[in-house]
Amino acid sequence: MASEFQRRKVVAVFDAMDVDGDGRLTEADFQALARRWTAVAGPADPERLAAVMTGWWPVLKSASGRDAVSLDDVLLVVERLGEMADAVSGTADAMFEAIDLDGDGLISRAEYAALIQTWNGTPAATDEIFPRLDLDGDGRITRDEFRVHWTEFWAGDNPDAPGTYVFGALVE
């Protein structure tokens, strides 16, 4: 069973992904997220960004076996993620490539802020979160740092872990 804390994290992300607010995730939600991302991404290749965001959909669809995915479906998938370490780190790498808008192999503050704006639909403060994710304090998030946070978010159960905040301050 997912813990209460994991459930709260998943609820927050589910609500962000459910762009049309009908309580189910469908392909249309991911297309809407992809449009939002390309709108805030500046000069980055819009097709590449859209491919990453809409790429979530077939994964969720096949993991849940449904055409419209409910919160409970997502929770069932998340419960199995602890045994799917390779899949989790694969999605971490795909997301990293998309967040790294200028392709320099690092996530800057501005690139992270663009991700959070996509996720929330509005600009949101990231000044307090970014330093927590930047484990070595060099002002950039490396691929290895991101992989640690991403895995913690999806498969971990520690409210104090920096990875809890990888999608912004969704969990209060």
Ligand SMILES: [Ca+2]
């Ligand atoms: Ca929806």
Ligand SMILES: [Ca+2]
């Ligand atoms: Ca970059």
Ligand SMILES: [Ca+2]
């Ligand atoms: Ca760093």
